[in-house]
Amino acid sequence: MKQPLGVILAGGRARRMGGGDKGELALGGQTLLSHVIERFEPQVAGLALNANGDPARFAHYGLPVLPDSVAGFAGPLAGVLAGLDWAAAQGADTIVTAAADTPFLPPDLVPQLLLAAEGMAHTLALAATRDPAGDLNRHPTFGLWPIALRDDLRSALEGGLRKVVAWTDAHDGRVAEFPVAGSDPFFNVNTPDDLADAERLL
Template structure:
C-alpha cells in the first residue's frame, strides 16, 4: 500500500517576524528542503501543503496542496488537504510533518508504526508529525466545523497513540524564532564534524 507524505508549510511565521518559515535558509537551503530530504526516502510520494508557490527539490517539482477550507485555520486544514490527496492516490494513510523540523529521524515512518499515531520527545507531543488514516476525514471535518483548530485535540479525539523518541538531540526541534534558527545552525554544523 502506498504511503504519501505531506510537509505542512502553511503557517504565518509570526514568531519568525512574519516571514514564510518554509523558505527561511538553514545552511544555504530552505527549511522545507531539509525536511523534504529527510522524509522523501520514507514515503512513496511527497507534497507540500501551502497557500501557493513552487516547490522543487533536487530538480523534481512537488505538488502544492492549498488548504481546502478558507481563512487559514491552521494545521488541521493542512491535515485535511493531506488526507484528501492521499485518498486520491489510493492510500490508506498519510504521513504529515512540519516544515520547521529539519532534524526529523531517518526511521520516522518505521518507528511510528500503525496509524493513527503522533510523535513525542522531551516530554512533549508533536502532533503535526504523525501518521493518519485517510478514513478520519469525517471526524476532521466535524472538528473544523466546530471551530477546533488544534491538531493535538484532534489526535486525542481519534485515539492517536504517541511514540516517544528519547534521543539526546531532539529530532523534532522546531525552528520557530530567529534564536531557534541559530541553534539549528550550530546543531547542523556540529553534526557535520
C-alpha cells in the same frame, strides 16, 4: 498496508520570524524545506506540500502544493485534511505529516509511527519526546493519519475544532516515542535565535 504518502505542513504564518515562508530560510547552504524533504522523502511513497497563497513560489521543489480547504487560518489540522484529501485521490490508506521548519526530523519517523499504530482499526499516532523532567510531549505536526477518518476531521474542523490532540484523543490516537540524544529531533525554527542554533547543530 501500503506505504504512506507524506505531507509537509508549511501553512503557518511564521509571525515570530517576521512573516513569510519559514521553509525558504537558508540553513547550511540550502533551505530549511530542502533539509526536511531530504530526510522525509525516502520514508514515504510520494510527497506533497501543504501551503496557502501562490503555489508558484514553491515550483522549484517539484512537489504538489495543497492549500487548506477550510476557510480562515484553521491551523495544522486543516493541513492534515488537505493532505488526506489529496492522498485519497491517489488511492492511499494513510499519510504521515511533518513540519516544514524541522530540519533534523528522525530518519525513522515513518516506521516508528507505523509500529506504534499496529493493530488499530484506524491507524492514528503522533510523534512524542520526553522533556528533561520525564514528561511526554506530543508533536502534533508529526503524525500518521488514516484516510478513513478524513470526513470526521472535516466535520470537526467545520465545527470549530482546532486542537490536534483533542481530535487524536477522541479517536484513541497513540504515540510513537523518539529518543532525545543530545538534541531534540523535532527542534523547530521559530525565531532568528533558533535559526542560529540550527546552524550550530548542523
